[in-house]
Amino acid sequence: MRYLTARKRAEGRGAAGSATEHHWSMTxxxxxxxxxxxxxxxxxxxxxxxxxxxVLETFARPFPAIVTALVLVVGMRLGCLNHALLTAEAIAARG
Incomplete structure (x- = not known):
């Protein structure tokens, strides 16, 4: 006999089992x-x-260079790197 409801067992898991962590990282x-x-x-x-x-003088200064690097890294993480990781996980799950 299970004492937990179906909702309580599924809470925080999501489809991949890590929906809460994924939600916070995306937020x-x-x-x-x-x-x-x-x-x-x-x-x-x-x-x-x-x-x-x-243009080279502009991006030689620290602030523009750091902002550009952060936008590229975070944007790539959200975009194609995240897609690549999800694809690799799906392939690994299928065996």
């Missing part, structure tokens, strides 16, 4: 990107249409 990443993307758009927009030397 934190999206909040971080909400602050990073406007900063990156400002930096990128100011360098858009300039000569190569001006």
């Amino acid at each position: 934190i990443s999206s909040v971080g990107l909400a602050f990073l993307v406007p900063s990156w758009l400002y930096v990128f927009g100011s360098a858009l249409g300039e000569s190569r030397t001006v």
Whole structure:
């Protein structure tokens, strides 16, 4: 006889068994990107249409370089890297 209801047994598991952790990581990443993307758009927009030397000078400074790196890394993690990890997990689950 089971004393836990079906809802209580399924709580926090989700389809992959780790829905809560995945939800929190996606929430934190999206909040971080909400602050990073406007900063990156400002930096990128100011360098858009300039000569190569001006663009290199812009991205040689620490703030634009760090913001660009963070946007690329976090965005890639949310996009194609996350897709690749989910695909690998699905292949491994099928055996």
